[in-house]
Amino acid sequence: MPEITYLEGIRQALFEEMERDENVFCLGEDIGKYGGAFKVTEGLLEKFGEDRVIDTPVSEAAIVGAAAGASHMGMRPVCEMQFIDFISCGYDMLTNYVATARYRAMLPCPMVVRGPSGGYVRGGPFHSQNPEAAFLHTPGLKIVYPATVSDAKGLLKSAIRDDDCVLFFEHKYLYRRVKEELPEGDHVVPIGKARTAREGSDVSVISYAATLWKALEAAEQCEREDGLSVEVIDLRTLLPLDDDAIVATVKKTNRILLVHEDTRTGGIAGEITARINELAFEWLDAPVLRVTAADVPLPYAPSLEDYVLPQTPDIVRGIRRLAAY
Amino acid sequence: MATRAATGARAGRGSSRPAREEAGPGSTLTREQKLELYYYMRLTRSLEERLVNLYRQTKVVGGLFRSLGQEADAVGSAYALDRARGDVLSPLIRNLGSMLVQGATPLEILRQYMAKGDSPTRGRELNIHFGSPDRGFIGQISHLGDMVPVMAGVTLSFRIRQQDRVGLVYVGDGATSTGAFHEGINFAAVQRCPLVVIVENNGYAYSTPVHRQTAAAELKDKAAGYGIPGERADGNDVLAVYDVTRRAVDRARRGEGASLIELVTYRRKGHAEHDNQSYVPEGEIERWARENDPLTRYVERLTGAERVPAAELKEIDARVLREIDLATDEAERSPVPQSEDALVGIYADPATIEPLWFREGIRSAVEGHERPASWGTHDPDTAAATEDA
Numbered sequence: 001m002p003e004i005t006y007l008e009g010i011r012q013a014l015f016e017e018m019e020r021d022e023n024v025f026c027l028g029e030d031i032g033k034y035g036g037a038f039k040v041t042e043g044l045l046e047k048f049g050e051d052r053v054i055d056t057p058v059s060e061a062a063i064v065g066a067a068a069g070a071s072h073m074g075m076r077p078v079c080e081m082q083f084i085d086f087i088s089c090g091y092d093m094l095t096n097y098v099a100t101a102r103y104r105a106m107l108p109c110p111m112v113v114r115g116p117s118g119g120y121v122r123g124g125p126f127h128s129q130n131p132e133a134a135f136l137h138t139p140g141l142k143i144v145y146p147a148t149v150s151d152a153k154g155l156l157k158s159a160i161r162d163d164d165c166v167l168f169f170e171h172k173y174l175y176r177r178v179k180e181e182l183p184e185g186d187h188v189v190p191i192g193k194a195r196t197a198r199e200g201s202d203v204s205v206i207s208y209a210a211t212l213w214k215a216l217e218a219a220e221q222c223e224r225e226d227g228l229s230v231e232v233i234d235l236r237t238l239l240p241l242d243d244d245a246i247v248a249t250v251k252k253t254n255r256i257l258l259v260h261e262d263t264r265t266g267g268i269a270g271e272i273t274a275r276i277n278e279l280a281f282e283w284l285d286a287p288v289l290r291v292t293a294a295d296v297p298l299p300y301a302p303s304l305e306d307y308v309l310p311q312t313p314d315i316v317r318g319i320r321r322l323a324a325y
Numbered sequence: 326m327a328t329r330a331a332t333g334a335r336a337g338r339g340s341s342r343p344a345r346e347e348a349g350p351g352s353t354l355t356r357e358q359k360l361e362l363y364y365y366m367r368l369t370r371s372l373e374e375r376l377v378n379l380y381r382q383t384k385v386v387g388g389l390f391r392s393l394g395q396e397a398d399a400v401g402s403a404y405a406l407d408r409a410r411g412d413v414l415s416p417l418i419r420n421l422g423s424m425l426v427q428g429a430t431p432l433e434i435l436r437q438y439m440a441k442g443d444s445p446t447r448g449r450e451l452n453i454h455f456g457s458p459d460r461g462f463i464g465q466i467s468h469l470g471d472m473v474p475v476m477a478g479v480t481l482s483f484r485i486r487q488q489d490r491v492g493l494v495y496v497g498d499g500a501t502s503t504g505a506f507h508e509g510i511n512f513a514a515v516q517r518c519p520l521v522v523i524v525e526n527n528g529y530a531y532s533t534p535v536h537r538q539t540a541a542a543e544l545k546d547k548a549a550g551y552g553i554p555g556e557r558a559d560g561n562d563v564l565a566v567y568d569v570t571r572r573a574v575d576r577a578r579r580g581e582g583a584s585l586i587e588l589v590t591y592r593r594k595g596h597a598e599h600d601n602q603s604y605v606p607e608g609e610i611e612r613w614a615r616e617n618d619p620l621t622r623y624v625e626r627l628t629g630a631e632r633v634p635a636a637e638l639k640e641i642d643a644r645v646l647r648e649i650d651l652a653t654d655e656a657e658r659s660p661v662p663q664s665e666d667a668l669v670g671i672y673a674d675p676a677t678i679e680p681l682w683f684r685e686g687i688r689s690a691v692e693g694h695e696r697p698a699s700w701g702t703h704d705p706d707t708a709a710a711t712e713d714a
Contacts, residue, residue, distance in 0.1 A: 051484075052485070054516070056515075057508070057511055057512055057515055059474075059512055060508075061505050061508045061509075062477060063512075065474025065505065065509060066474050066478030066481055066509075067478055068475050069463075069474070069475040069477060069478025069480075069482070070479065070481055072458060072475075073458075073479055073482040073483075074482075075482050075485070077478075092468055092471065092505070093471060093505070096466055096467075096471065097468070097475065102670055102673065104450040104454070104466075105446060105454075105456050105464045106446075106670070107458070139678075140672070142672075162674075163674065282696040
């Protein structure tokens with residue numbers, strides 16, 4: 001099998017799931033003839049036709065709401081947000097309607113809302129967001145944010161097959177930068193399971209999406225320069241969090257650095273810290289530390305964006321501080 | 326429990342000849358169907374009156390929402406759908422009548438309002454916020470306008486699967502100001518979804534009159550902006566409501582896409598039972614009650630032009646009350662929900678979430694935790710000495 005990119009992994013998942021199940025269809029802005037702003041859906045229209053690859057008006061609430069309605073009827077819609085920043089326009093639909101539907105009305109919503117997320121690409125405040133924290137406290141939703149090609153493809157397939165609504169965040173910095181050779185056949189990765197991206201025994205870094213790669217770089221550097229053995233955990237699924245994997249790495253290294261690209265206050269690192277406190281407090285040899293974006297809207301200029309977002313040297317500093325504690 | 330049709334003829338409703346105006350309102354309906362319309366209107370009103378009694382006895386949990394004076398618009402419009410073909414509607418808070426037409430039972434409504442464990446939502450949702458897609462109705466949420474995109478999607482699935490089905494969604498005058506209404510109806514129009522949007526203009530959104538909701542002369546005028554047919558009808562004339570809705574349903578079933586219908590009616594009670602309606606001009610409510618009550622009008626029509634003996638209607642009234650009495654007794658006997666049921670069914674997988682430790686005493690933050698072998702061996706003096714070194 002040839003190497004494919006993260007973006008091609010997503011596209012393959014869409015193709016394969018649409019071929020496998022006629023109830024799967026895509027809807028979103030400019031996803032048909034144009035193939036989507038990032039060309040994720042390129043070729044889908046030609047293969048599956050206008051009824052299954054639907055170009056919609058600029059209406060995120062209608063996209064999400066219509067997907068919910070179709071999903072009640074047994075279809076499995078995959079919504080594209082042109083940029084995930086625009087998911088906020090569908091926030092009411094997702095949190096009030098979709099997330100509550102099974103609980104309040106026994107109405108299933110087997111649907112996916114996917115879209116390009118994250119920064120490091122000079123996108124400015126409205127084309128760089130990481131919206132996971134806005135949905136993390138909404139029971140009824142699931143959140144997936146893959147870092148690798150394998151997970152991008154395998155988790156999207158799981159998301160489409162899931163019987164509840166899955167928010168599938170794709171990191172646009174990774175779209176064409178990471179490549180991997182995937183096994184042949186039906187490649188499915190389960191939702192809710194974290195992955196040990198790198199084994200280690202001195203310090204653990206827990207991360208996901210683009211900063212996972214920066215964590216791996218930092219781990220290499222700390223091993224090379226400091227002789228530290230750094231474990232790196234890739235969360236992959238943010239809701240539900242894999243508590244078992246988090247506790248296991250706490251017990252193994254006793255020193256935890258949480259890294260995410262999202263802003264600091266109210267970010268997912270705070271939730272993970274609280275869980276570690278509740279579930280494995282006795283196993284800590286140092287306070288849990290966070291490396292995150294600064295609490296600002298993401299600025300555009302490279303010198304500003306790079307300063308605000310977490311970088312590899314920031315993670316190296318965090319690892320060293322924990323090791324020295 | 327006989328809570329179904331008055332005559333058993335309802336399987337054929339909505340699938341009779343196409344509606345035509347020449348012969349007068351409701352000319353496509355049989356005598357049985359017209360009596361069935363009366364049954365549902367009477368059932369709606371009497372059931373709500375029973376709920377008022379239960380509310381005053383504090384047996385209703387939370388608020389009570391009336392549709393007094395609006396029974397014709399809910400019943401007549403829902404009746405234009407064809408449940409046998411799998412048509413689906415989504416009601417709003419004053420469309421109890423439409424749910425009854427689709428097969429919701431008084432027992433379900435009473436259990437819902439009394440927050441019982443065997444209510445359709447197992448005590449999770451209020452009042453008439455529930456659905457039954459198999460019977461052709463999908464429950465609303467409180468956010469006005471949100472059901473328009475949802476029903477656009479329901480009907481989009483009909484179109485994609487080339488099913489012979491139609492959807493209908495109710496909004497009020499207030500909901501036409503929401504973004505969800507706009508996005509949803511525009512989406513349905515562009516996608517030629519077989520959807521009928523009923524705008525129930527009852528004069529007020531809570532306390533806000535229509536002229537503070539929109540500068541449009543009539544709400545039906547909004548249809549033009551979406552490029553779909555818009556019609557306006559007397560919402561208190563059940564036969565006129567049926568006819569205008571039936572035209573839109575037929576258009577949708579023919580593949581001609583979405584329509585908007587404005588039904589002009591009047592909300593005679595407050596937003597909910599607690600609302601004293603101090604904002605309503607003096608005499609307005611009384612005038613509508615006196616001159617334009619949909620049930621009074623329909624009784625006059627039936628006993629007049631339709632030549633139905635008054636005794637026949639009285640029989641229906643009595644049967645409605647018997648059904649409500651039986652349902653009330655049964656609903657009162659229903660159990661309250663088991664508290665632990667609150668943790669079931671947020672997701673398909675996992676089916677149940679774990680209870681919080683302070684409720685169940687398990688997974689406690691401290692008790693029973695496994696600790697490392699080194700736990701408690703820390704010696705402050707040694708540690709201080711090490712640090713000094």
